[in-house]
Every structure is written in C-alpha cells, then in structure tokens.
Amino acid sequence: MLSFSTDDIRPQDRFDHWCEVRGKSLFGVTIELEREKRADFHGRFSATPIGNAVLAEMTASSYRVSRTPADIARVSSDSLSIGLQIRGPGWMKIKGDRVHLVREGDVTISHSNMMFAGTPERSDGFDFRTLKIPLTNDLALGARTHDLFPEPLMQGARLTRLIKATLSALEHDPLQLSGEIKSIARLALIARGRLAQGSPEGRAALRAGFLHAAREIMIRDLHRPDLTSATVAAELAISLRQVHVLFEPTGLSFARTLTAMRLKEARRLLGLTPARQVADIAYACGFDSIATFYRVFRSAYGMTPGDVR
16 A cells, blocks of 8 residues: 655645645645645655555645646546545536536446546535556446546435445445445446446346445444345335345345444454453444354354453
C-alpha cells in the first residue's frame, strides 16, 4: 500500500507539495486554494492495489479541484472511476453549464478522462474514496464508457446500495476480494445505463452486490438474536429464496455464515475486554442461549471461551 501525509513536510511547503507532486503528477488534477489558507493545509492519501485496480482514500483540507485538458494530456488513463464522498459536500461542474451537488454519502461514476471542476460547499475539509478500474473489452462488454461524465447516483437506490456495499467490502478485505472488481465495475455501468441488468454478466454482478449488501446487514445487526434471512430479504426487497441462493456459491448457508460472524466477533471481544463476562459477550453477539454459544464456540475453535482468554 502506498501512503502519504503532509505531516512530515514543513507547514509552509505542504500545499505546494500536495498541489504539484500529488495533484498534478499523481492525481492528474489542478488544485487551487487561497494563499492565506495554505499555511493551515493538511492532507493524507493512501492507495491499495486490488488486482489491476487501485482503491484510494484521501483526507484533506478543503480546496477547489479541476481536471483540465492539460491534466488529461499529462496523466491520461482509460479507466472507470467509482467515487464515494464520505465527508465534505461540494458542487461539481461538468460538460457545459451542468452542475451537480455531490452530497456526503454520494457515489459518483465517471470515465477517468472526463473534465470537471469541483468547489467545496464547506471549509472543514473532506474525505473521499475512489476505485479506479482500467477498462478492457472483457470488463465493459462493449459498453460505451468514454463519455461517462461524473454524475452522482441517487442515494437510497438499490444499485447505489449494492455498489457501496461492494466498495466497503473491498476496503476491508482487498486481497481476498480482488475478483469482485469486475462485479463492481459492471454494477456501475448498469447504474449508468450502459449495461443491461438482464444479461448473464449483469445478473452475476447483481448477485455479487446483493451478497455484499446482505453481509453488511448481518454485520450491522448480528447482535440481534431475531436476525434471520427473512429480515435481510425484507430489507433488500428480494425473496427469501434469493437470499439463500446468494450464499450457495460460498459453501456456507446464511445461518452458518451468521454464526461464523457472531463467533468471530465474540472471540474478538473476549480478547479485547478481559473483564467482561462471557455471558454478556455471548448475548451482545446475538446468541440467545449460553449453552448454544459454548457448544458452537468449542466446535469452531476446539476450545472454550475461557481457554481463549
């Protein structure tokens, strides 16, 4: 993983370094900031390769940013960019006079060589995550991509949720999930109307996205003893049968996957909070029976919760 922080640079040099070395050379953008604000500038950046794609995260002071024809000529790539505005909303001007408000939580999808100009709405900095995926004929399946200008997807829409869930999964386990790059790219192209949902590739991408969304719900609600596959199906607005089909390729059923998640969290808490009672941890992880917790824990790890401690 590549990581960088302006903390190691003299305050008076931080913005210039970020602007010239990081902005122009690495990001391929032009950065602007009022001179009187530059002394307080700070920024952090990390990039993780996932297969041939790159997942990057940036936290920095607020500034204006644009991708100009000169930037594109200097740092050009035929890639699909999927961005998540974690914090710090702003206005994005694209082709002509079209302007979009990019809110916190918005997902934007674009081709990497499209021009834009972004202006922050606030002055308290931003957090931004982006996945840059090189485009190939096999990946895009012949879909038109070069005219994909940056545009936020509708928050709360089904495809937006699937993309965000897959992006989150990639962030937490990039090495194990490198095969999901194709799925998230195709979900993005479906969301922008460039691929058909009903094609075999489209259906496969949707299944992968729904699986990550289901797992996200399970992790969020594993403390609930009443969490079931029906609960997940209702939240995702799919059938109960579809939920079970999602888990078939993994080799573990929904129920066994949920139990494994609960056991993993319980084992983590056993080590993290040694003074906490075992029963309290078991209930906090969604087990409604201490006897069941001990039985499945021993079966999974070959020892009791007390042995782990």
